[in-house]
Amino acid sequence: MTDETSHLRSDARENRDRVLQAARELFGARGLDVTMRDVARHAGVGPATLYRRFPTRQDLVDAAFEDELELCRSIVLEGAALPDPWLGLRSVVERTVELNARNQGFVDALVAAGQVSDRLARHRAELLHAMAGLALRAKAAGRLRPDFVVDDLLLVLLAARGLGGDDPAERLGAARRFAALALDSFRASATNERLPEPARVVGAVLRAAARPT
């Protein structure tokens, strides 16, 4: 490979990353109801460049969410594989909340309402299933409060989006403290009080995922 082709390839990759970054930001801020033109403008690339990389809007949506879901998948499957289910749950909460502090589009990719491809919908259903299994085992071990539902985990992930903060180190510190508090709220404890009705986050995600694409 000559220096020039290497340079061209790195330009192409940079454009692709920039488009995906812009798409994630816009999808995160406004949901999936964003035009290709908006994404191109936000990324600072021409429409031709955008359509060369992503011929259809669905290609762009899938690609924008692909990396985040893959990361989330490995976090959940690794957590579920730990012998101690409470340590598994802790690992899932800590890693997902921290990841969200580093990449604000992450949770949006997981819970985004709206059309996603069949593949991503199956991916999400698999994740929710693995989380539910982990929760069952942690309850059976007497570590997780009996009235915990997987929606509570999604609630904490959604909430982590609100932590914000411009400084990356402060954002990460806030995420860690928040994750530790969330874990203490999930823990089975004699002092826990009765919770109000669960929020219906999982249902909304699955309904959104089940829409035809």
Place this chain on the structure above:
Amino acid sequence: MTDETSHLRSDARENRDRVLQAARELFGARGLDVTMRDVARHAGVGPATLYRRFPTRQDLVDAAFEDELELCRSIVLEGAALPDPWLGLRSVVERTVELNARNQGFVDALVAAGQVSDRLARHRAELLHAMAGLALRAKAAGRLRPDFVVDDLLLVLLAARGLGGDDPAERLGAARRFAALALDSFRASATNERLPEPARVVGAVLRAAARPT
């Protein structure tokens, strides 16, 4: 008052409300770094109408945050006045998180970084002071975990912004469940584990509030 003047007054009030609503939305989404022109456009009123109601940008900022801070103030002072400090703290958490579910600009008004008037800065300092006093009493009563800091309450309020949701009833349900979980995480319990370093939210708010205006 004739029907016509009554109609004019209601028009004027509607414009004012629309401008304040637009200002809160933009301040909430982008912080205080928003131009008067942006606010007028977002509110769908002419610049003349905007400047007639709010001669300076500072007038607009103060007015946009005034109502929310007044509400927050009564919530905190009423909570702090309850004889049982844990019930006081619970009331503050539940009411502020629920209020935020109804009015998404509420927490932004409380924690917005950036310039606010001396009056609002004093207001915020007074609230933080009252919350700190309540926390001290709840710790002394053995109900609040000893490693709780007021930053944790602000962290929960910031996080509540992330709950989102388009349906008001679902949003309120999620807020209530989240507030109950947050309270259980604050509760003194034998099963609580050591938390990571506190996030420095209060410091950031006070630094922001102390800037000259």
